[in-house]
Amino acid sequence: MATAGLDVLLLTCEPEVRYFSGFLSRFWESPTRPWFLLVPVRGKPIAVIPEIGAAGMAATWIEDIRTWSAPDLKDDGISLLKGALDDVTEAQGRIGLAMDLESHLRMPLRDFEALRARLPGKAFVDAGPLLRSLRGVKSEAEIDKIRYACHVASSGFEALPGHAALGQSEREICRQLKINMLSGGADSTPYVIAGSGPGGYDNIIMGPTDRQLGAGDVLIIDTGTTYDGYFCDFDRNWAFGRSDDEVRRAYEVVFAATEAGYQAARPGATAADLWAAMARVMEAGGSLGNEVGRLGHGLGMQLTEGHSNMPGDETILQPGMVVTLEPGMTFAPQRMMVHEENIVIREGEAEWLSWRAAPELPIIK
Amino acid sequence: MATAGLDVLLLTCEPEVRYFSGFLSRFWESPTRPWFLLVPVRGKPIAVIPEIGAAGMAATWIEDIRTWSAPDLKDDGISLLKGALDDVTEAQGRIGLAMDLESHLRMPLRDFEALRARLPGKAFVDAGPLLRSLRGVKSEAEIDKIRYACHVASSGFEALPGHAALGQSEREICRQLKINMLSGGADSTPYVIAGSGPGGYDNIIMGPTDRQLGAGDVLIIDTGTTYDGYFCDFDRNWAFGRSDDEVRRAYEVVFAATEAGYQAARPGATAADLWAAMARVMEAGGSLGNEVGRLGHGLGMQLTEGHSNMPGDETILQPGMVVTLEPGMTFAPQRMMVHEENIVIREGEAEWLSWRAAPELPIIK
Secondary structure, rough: OOOOOEEEEEOOOOHHHHHOOOOOOOHHHOOOOOOOEEEEEEOOOOEEEHHHHHHHOOOOOEEEEEEEEEOOOOOOOOHHHHHHHHOOOOOOOOOOOOOOOOEEEOHHHHHHHHHHHOEEEOOOEEEEEHHHHHEEOHHHHHHHHHHHHHHHHHHHHHHHHHHHOOOOEHHHHHHOOOOHHHHHHOOEEEEEEEEEOOOOOOOOOOOOOEEEOOEEEHHHEEEEEEEEEOOOOOOEEEEEEEHHHHHHHHHHHHHHHHHHHHHHHOOOOEEHHHHHHHHHHHHOOOOOOOOOOOOOOOOOOOEEEEOOOOOOOOOOOOOEEEEOOOOEEEEEOOOEEEEEEEOOOOOOEEEEEOOOOOOOOOOOO | OOOEEEOOEEEEEEEHHHHHHHHOOOHHOOOOOEEEEEEOOOOOOEEEEEEEHHHHHOOOOOEEEEEEEOOOOOOOOOHOOOOOOOHHOOOEEEEEEOOOOOOOOOOOOHHHHHHOOOOOOEEEEEHHHHHHHHHHEEEEHHHHHHHHHHHHHHHHHHHHHHHHOOOHHHHHHHHHHHHHHHHHHOEEEEEEEEEEEEEEOOOOOOOOOOOOOOOEEOOOOOOOOEEEEEEOEEEEEEOOOOOOOHHHHHHHHHHHHHHHHHHHHHOOEEEEHHHHHHHHHHHOOOOOOOOOOOOOOEEEOOOOOEEOOOOOOOOOOOEEEEEEOOOOEEOOOOEEEEEEEEEEEOOOOOEEEEOOOOOOOOOOO
């Protein structure tokens, strides 16, 4: 912060507030009330939060907790926030706020503009890169939580052929998977998608629907399952009844691309290098393209966070960074094959966090 | 929109985009890519979305779908969005955007400011009240989904005394509840909190934790469980082993406050009237205050949406509005009692959507 000339960070989003405070609550699901955490360059953080959160925040390490009775139809914390910002900045102070790619401002735009107007000498500066670099390298405690989430999901995926059957719907199969992951120790499964179709699926972000699986179908399920506020994010593919050569071949190409990504995932390589290693294998394997826009990303307190494995992202991999390898390709019109695994960058070879997918497309009879 | 002088609505958040398009995807869990839907005052909506969403959006009624390969580190859809806005507005056009209470702008602030700078003649105008009034009154199809979510959660809560026991943790009890709700037909349970303590709980937005339930404890669980993108939002309370007079009395007061809220929930009454009806009962019953800031709210595509049952909110209740009645009070230092039920406003008496809580505090032996 000192190097960037920042006097204070103004944090408004759940993962940002949690990262610095430890405040973990599902209450962010409600969009009603804004929450603010100030991290000054000197001194301790200040929470400026709705009164409903006082007891919860008092259980964290944050000592300076300022509350208002929210919602307030006239002044929903803005005067209180202005006062706190004045307390920790000079007249010409610089307030860091995430403004760039992947960031959102979790407060009404009207209120942000009113706040800015009431702090005329102060500058709001983009703190997105700083926050990304801090959060990108995980502690071992964070990695333990992600590994646990990965193991629970891996176990759920491995059990799937035992309960999924021809004639079941995507929705039924995903419901049992979620139940198995909860039983296995997951806290929640905010993200499950399913795609299926004859010989392949045409997208990886919709469903699960009531579509029933028939012979020759390929099913993908992707999940972000959490433990103690940390995500896994990976998928698995299955054929139902039978699979054709084209599908099996696409599976093998994408499996090999994941291996190439894994081998490239060393300290000092860039996110773009990871992309190149995987893309090369898929191009050689007949890829017709990729609608996902990248081949994996950072992972942690959010389903996706930090860098993107894509051309132009020169983020340098460091030990402790948790990364998804997500090679995907269109191998025939409207038919995609996407794999995903989760790893943590270590000195030398990376550590697998998800249990490696089967090298050949599993068939559910 | 014509009355408000709006040429187009610019929608950036999941429920807003879904409300007008029908696009339902869990992919919004990833903060990486922005999504835009334009609803012009004349003509059909235009989706400006990441290419990864093309197949899913094509399955809705939206025909004009413009995509870019996202994420794009240099121009993440902003030029495409600017072009679409130019297509549907004159040089001095007025672009409606939710800016007020409860709203967020789901795109990077930097990109919004760049967009605004590239549309110098056009005005961004607050469309929050318009969107709220549209979404506030539900169709019968919407109400059916909320009722179903309420029934699944009600059934889960009713089954809880059959599996919860002294010595279990909040986390264990909530896990089984979630499994039962999934088995019972819920799509997901994005929101579960649990609070417990001897003779009462001190907050309603944290947990579930590993705290074990002992004799004399009171447990609250509140859930937002979904079906087809629609939420329920209500809670239940239980005593473990035994309950003292003070707790039972607080339960009865808050139960009576819910009844008073229900009786007041008629077309033509205001949200402030609902608050007054419930607050009166709790004041007479010895309330020491309320940290929640309101006594219920609108409900539907979000856990909380629309109006607040509180002084100053003069929203007029209309048939089809789905409302939570959420009376809560502090009845002793650090001890709260909060009830919540879901209703839909009808001509005459409202319809209960959640199954009414027991009139006396249930005790789990």
